Amino acid sequence: MPECPVCGAEPMISDDPVEGELLECEECGVELEILALDPVTLGEAPDAEEDWGE
Amino acid sequence: MIGASIAGGSGYAGGELLRLLLGHPDVEVRQITSERFAGRFAHRVHPNLRGVTRLRFCALAELSECDVLFLCLPHGESSRRIDEFRSLAGRIVDLGADFRLRDGADYERFYGRPHPRPELLESFVYGIAELNREALARADLVACAGCNATASILGLLPLYRAGVADSAVIEVKVGSSEAGNRASEGSHHPERSGAMRSYRPTGHRHAAEIRTVLGGDVHFSATAVEMVRGVLATCHVFLNRELDEKALWKIYRGAYADEPFVRIVKERSGIHRYPDPNLLAGANHCDVGFERDPLSNRVVVLSAIDNLMKGAAGQAVQALNVMHGLPESRGLEFPGLHPA
């Protein structure tokens, strides 16, 4: 199972993953992108860290 | 059915315990004592339980035999009357501080008087299930941990067990219910509302408890803030080696992945990124999070609980479940409210 690059968890991958598909790591909430298939490799999807107001 | 009674049931911890035990399918609440309110209905003191129970308080002297006796008495009472209580129940769960420490000398230093029964200290099992599950399963005498100690220990345990922590500076922010339901000058609403009170900058009793479990260099402070229930421990841990975020995740997931009540809360976005006690009122969770300081060897660990639940009554019921081989979450399923 591929690992989340940020927290090392094993996020759930859909049955027929597609390159470029976005998914969220259930544990650390980071947005991931499927970079390649067999084997599925994951990378952090670029998203601006939104300022949460404080 | 487990016949349970509560000695000292008019306080906040006693009331929360009554609420949980009334809702526990395997428990039948026999008696709940209060010298002040003997003869009165429980809901007079615990209004949330109106219509839930017709139980009345009785005097301590009227206590009869039961399977499990929970003690929520003022400091010194449970150690003074422990033999009497042991004659009434096969199992005792003490929510007070008398049997928390392993070393009588520590007790004397922090509570200002010698421990009346130091020889019993060893026979009480410290009530944090995540720490002592096996011992609890065989225990007849349990001493629940202090609320501040519970939050601090659960936050730091994985790092100390992994041997990566050098020292820690802990500051807990706590609510007013921690001081109990007796009114005082300081709890007078016009003075307490909005106050931010550094009521224990150093030398807090809980520090001794935390050191007993974690060992090492632990510095402790407590600040009371505008909150009724809740503890947030902000622990500044200085590591003895280089660890990146992924290694820290591994340590925390390794320790807590399978725990029913400890959740790891660390998100990069959204408005709920780290543990927040506001979400845990009435729930038995301990939420733990961490953040690595890129500029030093410091990791800031955050640990949130409800001082009346995981910090007292919830911990006691969880211990009850472990002691009787019941599913640990039984009677403790309430997930907390949002918004709250």
Place this chain on the structure above:
Amino acid sequence: MIGASIAGGSGYAGGELLRLLLGHPDVEVRQITSERFAGRFAHRVHPNLRGVTRLRFCALAELSECDVLFLCLPHGESSRRIDEFRSLAGRIVDLGADFRLRDGADYERFYGRPHPRPELLESFVYGIAELNREALARADLVACAGCNATASILGLLPLYRAGVADSAVIEVKVGSSEAGNRASEGSHHPERSGAMRSYRPTGHRHAAEIRTVLGGDVHFSATAVEMVRGVLATCHVFLNRELDEKALWKIYRGAYADEPFVRIVKERSGIHRYPDPNLLAGANHCDVGFERDPLSNRVVVLSAIDNLMKGAAGQAVQALNVMHGLPESRGLEFPGLHPA
């Protein structure tokens, strides 16, 4: 009379500054700008000033010459337009962050973009009078300190100046007004009310400011709590020598006995023993207290301010008084409320 204008007057700091300047006997408020509210009465945004002034907001472009121009603009604005502002006023007091740091590299690291005018950093005097009184008396360009930095620096300065401090771990508990008056997901009342948010466990911009002044090993965290105004900095200082309580009193009295706005608050009894920001809303005081940890070389220093007063507008008016040789307390006499 000193003719003063405020560029960026619709925020909380701008509004507090307007309140103080309107009450200052030596100052005449000329203009107050807001792009969003240009043409509207000031009291529409600052309701406490209804009936106090009939001033209306104007656009930044309509600013005309004055003696002192206060800048309360979003990050990056004052450094981008500094030449234009210097052509309008002999003296500038910037309440924003652009000119606080001495080193452009620090600015880039913490604000994520290069500083547009690094060569000017040296010419701005850091606005904490207790730190820079002489320089302020001769200054034309002043950069007020950040609110968290102000509380932390004033708490720790005596120990660092006495050379007795090794390292410090600082945690500030802050109110919601620190994030300004723009609504966001996180400031939505049902989510923010009762929240305890570890919004910056590490790497806070203010840490850079504090290190610039104090030097040495400073670790910083910030927690937002249920409060609107106020900062309480709880600083765990590790001493490099043995100091008893009397020696600490001597250090703090030596530093602050004659200061008009710093009070030492350390009592053995009563319910107001240590600094509490709740008592300082609207006042320019910084209350400082300390407690020696008998078990280690740690001293816990407590420092409380109102982030909009000593942490922003009050500090700016105090700087104005020093720059013009006026009594430092003029226009800053309000002692705060109790109960509050």
